[in-house]
Amino acid sequence: MATAQGTLGTPGPDLPQDCSSDDAHAVGRGPLAVLRQIVAACTFPELLGSPAVPEGAQRRARRVLREMDAGSIGGYNxxxxxxxxxxxxxxxxxxxxxxxxxxxxxxxxxxxxxxxxxxxxxxxxxxxxxxxxxxxxxxxxxxxxxxxxxxxxxxxxxxxxxxxxxxxxxxxxxxxxxxxxxxxxxxxxxxxxxxxxxxxxxxxxxxxxxxxxxxxxxxxxxxxxxxxxxxxxxxxxxxxxxxxxxxxxxxxxxxxxxxxxxxxxxxxxxxxxxxxxxxxxxxxxxxxxxxxxxxxxxxxxxxxxxxxxxxxxxDPPEEGDPVQQALEEHRQALRQDLAHNAQRVQEVLGRAPGIRLQPLHGGARAFPRIQLPPRALCQARAQGLEPDVFFCQKLLEATGLVVAPGSEFGQEGGTHHVGLSLLPPAEVLERGLLTLTRFHAAFLREFS
Known part of the structure; x- marks a missing residue:
């Protein structure tokens, strides 16, 4: 998907950069391998005993299969x-x-x-x-x-x-x-x-x-x-x-x-x-x-x-269980990454003129409020668009960055927001924040 040359900024990349979704895997977070290994072994029991599946995952898969009708996931169970x-x-x-x-x-x-x-x-x-x-x-x-x-x-x-x-x-x-x-x-x-x-x-x-x-x-x-x-x-x-x-x-x-x-x-x-x-x-x-x-x-x-x-x-955590240990490490890493990304979003957007953001405590998105000039509001209405949809379309065309328009979630009348994911890898989010703040500044200048 090629993006068009925008009036604000440089041509977008060949592929959009998605910083809108709360779908962890869609924005670049990988799956937890041990979970997929257990599912794979339950689906194809011939993997039990294979060196491709760690012993801890094999033990859990065997336990799951023992609870299944005739030891198969293919039944109603x-x-x-x-x-x-x-x-x-x-x-x-x-x-x-x-x-x-x-x-x-x-x-x-x-x-x-x-x-x-x-x-x-x-x-x-x-x-x-x-x-x-x-x-x-x-x-x-x-x-x-x-x-x-x-x-x-x-x-x-x-x-x-x-x-x-x-x-x-x-x-x-x-x-x-x-x-x-x-x-x-x-x-x-x-x-x-x-x-x-x-x-x-x-x-x-x-x-x-x-x-x-x-x-x-x-x-x-x-x-x-x-x-x-x-x-x-x-x-x-x-x-x-x-x-x-x-x-x-x-x-x-x-x-x-x-x-x-x-x-x-x-x-x-x-x-x-x-x-x-x-x-x-x-x-x-x-x-x-x-x-x-x-x-x-x-x-x-x-x-x-x-x-x-x-x-x-x-399942309750058990001492020495490699599956539970992997889950806990994954859980801690997720929270640390979200906390780090939330802090960066608050730092970067907190310095940007025309953008306001409430403190972030949890969840997978931030919802910054953005200032849109009256001339931009008039142009959006002339095109039959919500103002934040108009802004997000211009952002995508000019930079290839995808954020969600606030009207998708509902918002107080007269206010405008964008939905920004906290789940992408830190370097991806950092580029997205830089792109968003630069574009918003240029948007304010063009439509002021």
């Missing part, structure tokens, strides 16, 4: 899905949450957040009533979340995150959104994303407690999108699950607030988006909602290979 993996997921969550109990029956395996989210929302939609169901969704937030709400037969109710407060969830803004929404829908669901995507924030305990109290007061089902949890990289702002905070708030909230949390293999330490696996945990959810999870055959389930990878990530 219902017990592995219904008993084996949920049990290990429950133990993983108990370790994560400091001992808060978790029962395997509350774990639902799925093929990823994007595919299961509309199904979850559909369970609270009542088509027999005149007013549609409302779902509060954060702005900015994950792309296409509002569209997924519509697919479920509900109405998306955007609520703005407080940019000047580090993208906190402002309960006063939530209440305003609720009041306005009741004229057109019946709000039943509150969706919260933590760590934030694309904003890079991690919610404080105090903010989470405020959200939980509001959900209790308004009788809202709380959907906690926590898929970026392993990408929280600042020790001073650790990830806390909504389940743990809810439990530690004690009665009556701990036993009454309904919560569904999401985990995804795509955004895990493995970053294996192509295997499409994840899970939900149901907390205090009434039987009318939980029963369809057990009965419905239409739930998008993970394939066996995705379940195997998910299962390996859930």
């Amino acid at each position: 219902h017990d592995h899905r219904a008993l084996g993996v949920p049990t290990r997921v429950a133990r993983f969550l108990e370790r994560r949450d400091g001992g808060v109990p978790c029962h395997p029956r509350n774990i639902v395996l799925c093929s990823g957040t994007a595919s299961i989210f509309p199904f979850v929302v559909s369970l609270v939609v009542n088509e027999a009533v005149a007013q549609p169901t409302g779902v509060l969704v954060p702005v900015p937030g994950p792309p296409r979340r509002g569209a997924a709400v519509g697919l479920a037969g509900a109405v998306a109710v955007p609520y703005p995150l407080a940019e000047e407060r580090g993208w906190a969830v402002a309960t006063e803004a939530l209440r305003r959104a609720l009041r306005r929404a009741r004229a057109r829908c019946h709000p039943k669901v509150l969706c919260v994303v933590n760590p934030g995507d694309p904003t890079g924030h991690v919610l404080s305990r105090q903010n989470m407690e405020e959200i939980i109290r509001l959900a209790a007061e308004e009788n809202l089902l709380l959907l906690a999108d926590e898929v970026q949890q392993e990408r929280a990289f600042l020790p001073g702002r650790p990830f806390l699950s909504f389940k743990r905070v809810l439990w530690e708030m004690g009665a009556p909230l701990a036993s009454t607030v309904q919560l569904i949390s999401f985990y995804s293999l795509s955004k895990s330490v493995a970053g294996e988006s192509g295997f499409r696996a994840g899970f939900l945990e149901l907390v205090n959810v009434e039987e009318g909602v939980t029963l369809p999870f057990q009965l419905a055959q239409s739930i998008p389930r993970p394939c066996v290979l995705g379940r195997i990878l998910l299962d390996i990530l859930m």
Whole structure:
């Protein structure tokens, strides 16, 4: 793909440089070899005993195959899905949450957040009533979340995150959104994303407690999108699950607030988006909602290979286990790389005129706010484009750099942002930051 000669800067390279995606492998992070080795040996057992597969990976593959029907991944393997993996997921969550109990029956395996989210929302939609169901969704937030709400037969109710407060969830803004929404829908669901995507924030305990109290007061089902949890990289702002905070708030909230949390293999330490696996945990959810999870055959389930990878990530660490040692080293390296890249993004963009960025705590993206001159806004409107889409197109044409327009995630009216990935290798991100800041300066000059 050749890029065109731009009006601002030099001709772009033959291939675009992607600094927009939160797909770890797509932006240049390699897979964890031991996971692929285990999957390969499970798929082709003739590799067991081969020097191409380390002994630790072979041992894990043999253990996986012992749990499979007739020792083969080619069967449906219902017990592995219904008993084996949920049990290990429950133990993983108990370790994560400091001992808060978790029962395997509350774990639902799925093929990823994007595919299961509309199904979850559909369970609270009542088509027999005149007013549609409302779902509060954060702005900015994950792309296409509002569209997924519509697919479920509900109405998306955007609520703005407080940019000047580090993208906190402002309960006063939530209440305003609720009041306005009741004229057109019946709000039943509150969706919260933590760590934030694309904003890079991690919610404080105090903010989470405020959200939980509001959900209790308004009788809202709380959907906690926590898929970026392993990408929280600042020790001073650790990830806390909504389940743990809810439990530690004690009665009556701990036993009454309904919560569904999401985990995804795509955004895990493995970053294996192509295997499409994840899970939900149901907390205090009434039987009318939980029963369809057990009965419905239409739930998008993970394939066996995705379940195997998910299962390996859930296993408890064992002294001297080379698989777990490799996983832990990979996890530490990921967080160190994200922390380093976040620091560089804040340093470089913090010096750039016309660009503002809130502190970064976790997740895979930064969401800097960019100044766009009035003449650029007029030209964008004349072309029928959102101003940040116009900017990103000009950036791509002139330099070959790909960043995501802020309108893809939603943003406060009159503000303009870009989504910038923290996942590329440091040298790639460094070039991207230099390109972005130089181009933005030239863009301001041309359109001022």
